[in-house]
Amino acid sequence: MRTRATSQYRAELRERIIQSAVENFAKKGFDKTRMEDIAASCGLAKGTLYLYFKSKEDLFFALCEYNLEQLRNQLSRLFSKKENIMSDAERFYDEYRRASLGADTIWFEMIALSTRNPKLRKILAENQNKVYQAVKEFLKAQIERGFFREDIDVDAIAAGLIALYNGLATNKLLLQTSNSESQRVWTETIRAIIGAASSKQ
Amino acid sequence: MRTRATSQYRAELRERIIQSAVENFAKKGFDKTRMEDIAASCGLAKGTLYLYFKSKEDLFFALCEYNLEQLRNQLSRLFSKKENIMSDAERFYDEYRRASLGADTIWFEMIALSTRNPKLRKILAENQNKVYQAVKEFLKAQIERGFFREDIDVDAIAAGLIALYNGLATNKLLLQTSNSESQRVWTETIRAIIGAASSKQ
Amino acid sequence: MRTRATSQYRAELRERIIQSAVENFAKKGFDKTRMEDIAASCGLAKGTLYLYFKSKEDLFFALCEYNLEQLRNQLSRLFSKKENIMSDAERFYDEYRRASLGADTIWFEMIALSTRNPKLRKILAENQNKVYQAVKEFLKAQIERGFFREDIDVDAIAAGLIALYNGLATNKLLLQTSNSESQRVWTETIRAIIGAASSKQ
Amino acid sequence: MRTRATSQYRAELRERIIQSAVENFAKKGFDKTRMEDIAASCGLAKGTLYLYFKSKEDLFFALCEYNLEQLRNQLSRLFSKKENIMSDAERFYDEYRRASLGADTIWFEMIALSTRNPKLRKILAENQNKVYQAVKEFLKAQIERGFFREDIDVDAIAAGLIALYNGLATNKLLLQTSNSESQRVWTETIRAIIGAASSKQ
DNA sequence: CATGAATGAGCATTCATTCAT
DNA sequence: CATGAATGAATGCTCATTCAT
Incomplete structure (x- = not known):
């Protein structure tokens, strides 16, 4: 004191x-x-x-911003790495879990609330956009380096990866899958997406 | 009267x-x-x-069951069809949008609440499992018919497709993408996944 | 019920x-x-x-209006009588006391609050003005009937009578005079004022 | 320092x-x-x-005592003068206004509070009594000097003058009269009272 | 069956007061 | 002496639920 x-x-x-x-x-x-x-x-x-x-709501906002920053850091860190995407993806789940420890509930509450609260919606949208941009940059870099085909729909694939990421949180709750299963879902699906986009074949 | x-x-x-x-x-x-x-x-x-x-909560449960039934019908209908998966997928977005008109908020609230309410969690989990089974059956059928490779991880891909589906609702709110963009995301991502699993090559 | x-x-x-x-x-x-x-x-x-x-404040307003109406009735009744003003005045104190039973405190609180609350100020001002007009009409009638001199300052005397009336409430609390004393103060002072205005001399 | x-x-x-x-x-x-x-x-x-x-209430008491002393000085000064009462009265309004600048609200709050707070009531009562005595002394002096008739009810007239004085504060707020009007009310009413008591006729 | 007046548990927020620095 | 962070008692108001009509 x-x-x-x-x-x-x-x-x-x-x-x-x-x-x-x-x-x-x-x-x-x-x-x-x-x-x-x-x-x-x-x-x-x-x-x-x-x-x-200032108020309970204010506290909730602060909490959201705090949480979002952590998520953003985590995700953009993953996608900014220049190394092999698949090995990263495999390492991903653990980090993913650690960052969202017990906060899944809040995450959904945040989203629900954001549909009625412009201020919160703005924070969430800005945040999600940053991640979106990071993923797109990553995909473009992969194309430039010749790892991905040039004709893939970068915007759509990026949005799809994010949807997959967001959807995993929902799955976790609704399908109540074990951690190892969850990890496999992520890895396999990303492998499928990446594989299809890959130019190696 | x-x-x-x-x-x-x-x-x-x-x-x-x-x-x-x-x-x-x-x-x-x-x-x-x-x-x-x-x-x-x-x-x-x-x-x-x-x-x-009986109570406000009871009304909310009834509402959830009602909503879930609609979603379930829609999704399982899509995946039970024996026809070309891609053409179905392309038709998907409109149905997807219609079913969730204005109910997205409730969807997230349902999920958030389900983490604290065993009764609701059970309803949601059962529901999601039915869809999961339907998707798996669909994938297996595709393998049997020789459209998909035999070595794909059916469980993981099925869960991945569901995650993608769930994640699209989140994206819709957070990335505030236009309808046509949303549709493209779904189609392209599913095409990537399906394409990778396809045995046609 | x-x-x-x-x-x-x-x-x-x-x-x-x-x-x-x-x-x-x-x-x-x-x-x-x-x-x-x-x-x-x-x-x-x-x-x-x-x-x-609607709220505690709303209840207070309703209370004020209710109280003011009673006071207004009482006062205007007194001054609308065509009879001998002095005998009326002497009868006045009892009625005065009865109407304000225990409400003196509230009366002062109302006034204090009115200085910060435009809505309340308006109610009080309108009320007081009605009484003011009634007293002026009374004085004019007395002049016409030849009981008061024509050169008295009707506006000022009317306002003075009201001030006296209002001031008695303050005196009652601050000088803690007995009821009979209070009555005498009112009667004597009014007699002095009326006497001075009287044209009989 | x-x-x-x-x-x-x-x-x-x-x-x-x-x-x-x-x-x-x-x-x-x-x-x-x-x-x-x-x-x-x-x-x-x-x-x-x-x-x-010691406390917020204590501060309020100190404030009351401070204010009361000022008022007392002002009033007793007026009535202790041996000169022509009417010219004093006419000069009165300005002093009256100056002393109560913005403090009217507090004055009414003090009175309201005093009905529930014995300590404050005592302070206020003592104060008002001092003024009351001063006014009575003044009236007696006027009688002795032959300016007022011997048969006037000194106690009642004194209390009446104080009521008038107190009532003016109320009028000021409730009738929202202009300053010049307020001054005339006081002067005219006091003239009426004094005139009636006067032995000059 | 339908109503809506009455209930009272429940909670966010404020602010006088204290006390460690 | 002065400070201002921390406290926690106190209270206006809401709203799910009940039940007499």
């Missing part, structure tokens, strides 16, 4: 609150989570949250 | 209530929608809803 | 709530009075109040 | 806080004014106020 006034301290506490919020929202959803729950989770008093976030 | 008590009448009113609920939930989300809103939407009094559904 | 839906029933309940609100606001003031207190006072649940008044 | 701890410094700061409190209470009322608002108004931190006043 010595460093209370530091901006460093404030930033850390802010992050701690977000972490607690993630845990709670993931467990109970936005509406069923009470500000008091979140406060208790990080050993603070209810009122303290309001020193860091 | 003498026949009001008919079970036919009851069934119809029940459905009308579900329709109103869909509209309202889609517009405002589950929590922000009040029972009174739904009642007003179909010209009934608040209390009347409770003659048809 | 048989007549629940009647508009008569609704009107009566509305009035009962206002009565309870008066008691509570008078005892504890606007801010210290909780909606629950008021509800309990008339044997209702908190939520029921909101079926009759 | 070395002399900060001086009692002189403390007294001045205390007064500055009261001034800020007056401004804030006048603008927003007691309940809607936050300690932080007051602190900000005089460039202090929230916590600092508590070094000078």
Whole structure:
């Protein structure tokens, strides 16, 4: 408590609150989570949250931005690598899982909410677009290096890969597949897509 | 009006209530929608809803089942056809759009809620599994007929196709792509997957 | 409870709530009075109040209007009489007291609040103006009938009488004078004013 | 700045806080004014106020005493003068206005609160009594000097004058009369009262 | 069957006050 | 002396649900 006034301290506490919020929202959803729950989770008093976030909704936005940044980093990191795409893809699932630990619920809630909340929709759209651009750049690079055929529909394939990625989260919940199965789905499907686009044959 | 008590009448009113609920939930989300809103939407009094559904949650379940049945029919219809898969795929987008008109929001809300509600999770999982089985049967049939290679990972590809399908709903919201673009994404990606699995080469 | 839906029933309940609100606001003031207190006072649940008044502030407004109407009736009745003004004045204090039973506190709170609330200010101003006009009409009538001199400043005297009336409420609280004393103050002061204006001398 | 701890410094700061409190209470009322608002108004931190006043209520009391002293001085000054009462009265309105600049709201709030707060009631009552005595002394002096008739009801007239004075504050708000009109009301009414009491006729 | 008045649990938010620095 | 981060009690309002009509 010595460093209370530091901006460093404030930033850390802010992050701690977000972490607690993630845990709670993931467990109970936005509406069923009470500000008091979140406060208790990080050993603070209810009122303290309001020193860091203007409202419950504001906290949720901050949480979204925080989460999205992590996802973005993870995905663009994967696709920016110059190495063999398949070996990367195989390594992908573990990272994928780690980043979204328990946050799947929130992810769907975010999307649902975004259809009614322009502010949130904007954040999500911007985020998704960044990823979209990164994937497209990756595909173009592969073409230039002669690994992919020149006539593939880059935009469509990029969007398709993202859809696959997004869809895996849904599958995970709805088909309740085991982790290893999930990994195989991703690898095999991506292999199919990449294989078809590949110019090696 | 003498026949009001008919079970036919009851069934119809029940459905009308579900329709109103869909509209309202889609517009405002589950929590922000009040029972009174739904009642007003179909010209009934608040209390009347409770003659048809035990609770707000119960109404939401009924709505989910109703929606899922439609989706299931649509998807399994597509994959049960013995004809050329690609021509079907190209026809797919329109049906896809029609079925999910305005209900995308509810779809994500359903998924989010299902992570906390075992009863709903069960309904969703069963539903998704039926579709999964249908897709697998379809793939196996293609192999038997010699259209697909024998060594493809049927389970993974089936799950991948479903992920792609699910992911398209997410893309639609997050990338805000136009309809024609969305259609192309689906067609091209499926073409890539199918093409790779194809034994024609 | 048989007549629940009647508009008569609704009107009566509305009035009962206002009565309870008066008691509570008078005892504890606007801010210290909780909606629950008021509800309990008339044997209702908190939520029921909101079926009759949109908010706590709305209830306060309704209360103000109700109170003002009573005061207005009382005062204008007094000044519209064609008889001897002094005997009326002497009878005045009892009526005055009866109408403001326990509501003095609210009266001051209303005035204080009106300085920050345009809506309330308007109600109060309109009300006071009606009384002002009534008093002026009365004075003019007295002049016409030859009881008052023609050169008196009708506007000023009317405003003065009202100030005296309003000031008595303040005196009552601040000088804590007995009822009989209060009555004498009113009678004597009015006698002085009237006497000075009188043309009989 | 070395002399900060001086009692002189403390007294001045205390007064500055009261001034800020007056401004804030006048603008927003007691309940809607936050300690932080007051602190900000005089460039202090929230916590600092508590070094000078035990609580928000305590601050309000101090403010009342401060205000009352000013009013008392003003009124008793007026009535203690041995000169012509009418010329004084005519001069009165300007002083009256100056003293109550923006503080009318607080005045009514004080009165309303006093009905529930014995401590405040006591302060207000003592204050008003001092004024009452001063006015009575003045009237008696006028009688002794032969300016007023001997049979006037000194107590009642004194209380009446005070009621008139108090009532003017109410009128000012409720009739929203212009300044010049307000002045005329006071002068004319007092002239009527004094005239009636006068023995000159 | 249908109604809608009444209920009351539930929660976000505010702000006076404290106290470690 | 001064600060302002942290506290947590307090309360207005909403809305799912019930039930007398």
